[in-house]
Amino acid sequence: MRWAVLLAGGAGTRFWPLSTPDNPKQLLPLAGSGSSAEESVERLTGLIPRERILVAAGPGLAARLQQRLKLPAENVLVEPRAASTAPALIWATWEAHRRDPEAEVVSLHADWAVGDAGAFRRTAELALATARRHDRLVTVGVVPSRPETGYGYIVPGAPLDEVTRTVARFSEKPDAATALDLMAAGALWNSGLFAWTARRLLAEVEAHTPEVAPALPALAAGQVDEFFRRVSPISIDVGVLERSGAVAVVRGAFAWDDVGTWSALARVRPKDPSGNVVVGEAFLHDAHDCIVWSDGDPIVLSGVQDLVVVHANGRILVMPTQRAAQIKHLLDALPPEIRDTPA
Amino acid sequence: MRWAVLLAGGAGTRFWPLSTPDNPKQLLPLAGSGSSAEESVERLTGLIPRERILVAAGPGLAARLQQRLKLPAENVLVEPRAASTAPALIWATWEAHRRDPEAEVVSLHADWAVGDAGAFRRTAELALATARRHDRLVTVGVVPSRPETGYGYIVPGAPLDEVTRTVARFSEKPDAATALDLMAAGALWNSGLFAWTARRLLAEVEAHTPEVAPALPALAAGQVDEFFRRVSPISIDVGVLERSGAVAVVRGAFAWDDVGTWSALARVRPKDPSGNVVVGEAFLHDAHDCIVWSDGDPIVLSGVQDLVVVHANGRILVMPTQRAAQIKHLLDALPPEIRDTPA
Numbered sequence: 001m002r003w004a005v006l007l008a009g010g011a012g013t014r015f016w017p018l019s020t021p022d023n024p025k026q027l028l029p030l031a032g033s034g035s036s037a038e039e040s041v042e043r044l045t046g047l048i049p050r051e052r053i054l055v056a057a058g059p060g061l062a063a064r065l066q067q068r069l070k071l072p073a074e075n076v077l078v079e080p081r082a083a084s085t086a087p088a089l090i091w092a093t094w095e096a097h098r099r100d101p102e103a104e105v106v107s108l109h110a111d112w113a114v115g116d117a118g119a120f121r122r123t124a125e126l127a128l129a130t131a132r133r134h135d136r137l138v139t140v141g142v143v144p145s146r147p148e149t150g151y152g153y154i155v156p157g158a159p160l161d162e163v164t165r166t167v168a169r170f171s172e173k174p175d176a177a178t179a180l181d182l183m184a185a186g187a188l189w190n191s192g193l194f195a196w197t198a199r200r201l202l203a204e205v206e207a208h209t210p211e212v213a214p215a216l217p218a219l220a221a222g223q224v225d226e227f228f229r230r231v232s233p234i235s236i237d238v239g240v241l242e243r244s245g246a247v248a249v250v251r252g253a254f255a256w257d258d259v260g261t262w263s264a265l266a267r268v269r270p271k272d273p274s275g276n277v278v279v280g281e282a283f284l285h286d287a288h289d290c291i292v293w294s295d296g297d298p299i300v301l302s303g304v305q306d307l308v309v310v311h312a313n314g315r316i317l318v319m320p321t322q323r324a325a326q327i328k329h330l331l332d333a334l335p336p337e338i339r340d341t342p343a
Numbered sequence: 344m345r346w347a348v349l350l351a352g353g354a355g356t357r358f359w360p361l362s363t364p365d366n367p368k369q370l371l372p373l374a375g376s377g378s379s380a381e382e383s384v385e386r387l388t389g390l391i392p393r394e395r396i397l398v399a400a401g402p403g404l405a406a407r408l409q410q411r412l413k414l415p416a417e418n419v420l421v422e423p424r425a426a427s428t429a430p431a432l433i434w435a436t437w438e439a440h441r442r443d444p445e446a447e448v449v450s451l452h453a454d455w456a457v458g459d460a461g462a463f464r465r466t467a468e469l470a471l472a473t474a475r476r477h478d479r480l481v482t483v484g485v486v487p488s489r490p491e492t493g494y495g496y497i498v499p500g501a502p503l504d505e506v507t508r509t510v511a512r513f514s515e516k517p518d519a520a521t522a523l524d525l526m527a528a529g530a531l532w533n534s535g536l537f538a539w540t541a542r543r544l545l546a547e548v549e550a551h552t553p554e555v556a557p558a559l560p561a562l563a564a565g566q567v568d569e570f571f572r573r574v575s576p577i578s579i580d581v582g583v584l585e586r587s588g589a590v591a592v593v594r595g596a597f598a599w600d601d602v603g604t605w606s607a608l609a610r611v612r613p614k615d616p617s618g619n620v621v622v623g624e625a626f627l628h629d630a631h632d633c634i635v636w637s638d639g640d641p642i643v644l645s646g647v648q649d650l651v652v653v654h655a656n657g658r659i660l661v662m663p664t665q666r667a668a669q670i671k672h673l674l675d676a677l678p679p680e681i682r683d684t685p686a
Contacts, residue, residue, distance in 0.1 A: 017643075297654070300677065302670075304663060307661065316652070319644070338624070
């Protein structure tokens with residue numbers, strides 16, 4: 001049967017001061033009226049029922065996620081420590097396989113904004129069918145809309161069928177010139193939407209992933225803490241996909257964004273005629289291309305452009321939109337008494 | 344005896360959202376630790392005692408001013424309506440004259456920032472002596488430090504003594520080119536610090552100010568409301584000084600600023616090494632030449648310059664410093680529910 005694994009970890013820093021470790025971006029209504037975690041589950045409606053959606057997250061979020069996503073308690077996999085994506089996805093796939101030896105798994109992240117849920121579902125279904133048909137680990141490549149340097153790229157190789165190609169190579173977070181070259185050469189964004197049969201993924205892990213494979217017996221013994229003690233943190237891309245010869249790519253024909261920075265809201269939210277995104281109470285007077293978010297007091301802008309202005313959790317942030325990707329440097333510099341917002 | 348008249352009216356709009364009609368700039372600690380109204384009274388210490396300081400203000404502020412300035416109740420002159428500076432100053436001078444027929448009056452505004460209180464006192468004393476000696480209305484001209492277009496200028500005329508000259512003409516709020524010409528020609532800022540004997544001022548009003556003179560009998564009859572009903576609003580400069588032949592100017596050798604806009608704080612407050620003025624809790628990361636004021640939540644700036652950022656009275660304002668002088672246009676455009684801050 002079809003299963004989904006939703007990765008819902010995340011440090012909660014990139015949307016400071018709105019996001020916090022206790023309320024990270026996947027729980028916030030950044031792109032719409034619901035949180036991206038809730039929208040991720042909704043998006044699977046008709047394809048995979050809640051009983052077969054597993055969510056992996058840290059201990060601080062597990063209970064809240066279960067409640068917000070209305071999942072069975074046993075479907076929430078609590079990662080005892082953050083160890084990148086491979087251990088979580090392998091554990092979840094192992095768990096699906098334990099419950100259902102014929103499990104086919106689609107993996108996704110809880111923080112995505114997706115333009116067309118129907119196209120997303122059809123692509124996920126295609127990826128699952130392709131994973132069965134070719135017995136490969138299938139990646140979904142999204143047609144790039146800009147030379148984004150924050151994403152990974154997939155360079156397609158030889159055709160396997162009308163809609164499927166092998167993967168020639170992966171290119172993670174290229175510089176701007178390389179990103180342009182990749183776009184021109186037909187490379188696709190590595191969305192993180194993957195599909196595989198549980199059996200094939202676990203076989204590839206045994207063959208290629210010494211960072212995780214030796215720890216798998218701990219899962220069989222029901223010792224999750226021991227599993228996480230024994231694995232080395234590594235991403236699924238580096239630890240499995242880039243090493244396996246049994247990878248394929250299908251194209252995703254939907255708008256996709258990982259909503260990684262404040263400036264991403266300009267892509268996933270409606271804008272006013274001056275190019276501003278405004279959430280909450282605000283008045284913009286001769287302002288353009290700004291991102292304004294208030295959970296608190298009304299914000300008034302006059303005569304400014306390309307600014308992010310946020311009031312949330314008792315803090316006010318003002319920075320240029322082009323600085324949004326470097327917010328971690330700012331947070332590293334912030335005194336803890338300002339950085340750590342009131343609960 | 345020497346008297347002082349402190350004009351403490353003002354709409355409370357120019358430092359929105361910090362200033363409000365109930366808490367205008369003269370009551371705020373904009374330039375220092377005390378309000379400019381309090382500092383104005385302190386600055387007169389040793390020259391004029393509180394018993395001979397009269398303050399003129401609207402009904403909304405009178406009680407608060409009396410308490411904050413520790414003045415006798417009978418020294419607070421409540422203007423029943425705003426009618427510019429001439430009616431208030433003439434009424435106050437008339438009142439000083441009623442209590443003390445030999446009254447000599449120095450007039451000042453409650454919203455000034457002054458660099459050197461000693462130099463200010465010595466100049467006020469010189470202006471009073473000059474007013475007696477030459478029996479003229481004496482203006483204090485401050486040596487300009489920039490071609491400010493928001494001030495009035497005094498062009499000195501013929502010498503009357505070593506420190507006193509006649510006034511060749513006044514020039515109110517010149518354009519930028521004219522302001523440069525005025526500076527180059529030795530013109531001085533019209534500070535609004537004036538000195539006169541009450542007798543001389545009232546004689547000049549009778550001779551030159553039909554907007555006010557016919558209303559004076561109402562004051563003699565104790566009818567202040569009637570006085571204000573009968574006067575036409577007019578400034579002391581236009582209504583008396585520019586029309587009188589008996590005007591003189593002495594130079595003021597002190598830093599003087601009317602703290603008319605948010606950007607003025609950069610002149611009257613200490614700056615950090617990056618040229619920022621910060622009042623309240625804030626963290627500035629690669630920011631320069633900003634004015635930051637928080638009475639509320641901590642403000643974090645990253646990678647911005649030349650911005651005014653304020654959190655006060657439940658409102659957040661972000662605008663370029665060079666927009667500060669046009670804040671009234673912004674306030675006119677603001678919806679009342681945002682403009683009118685919570686009490």
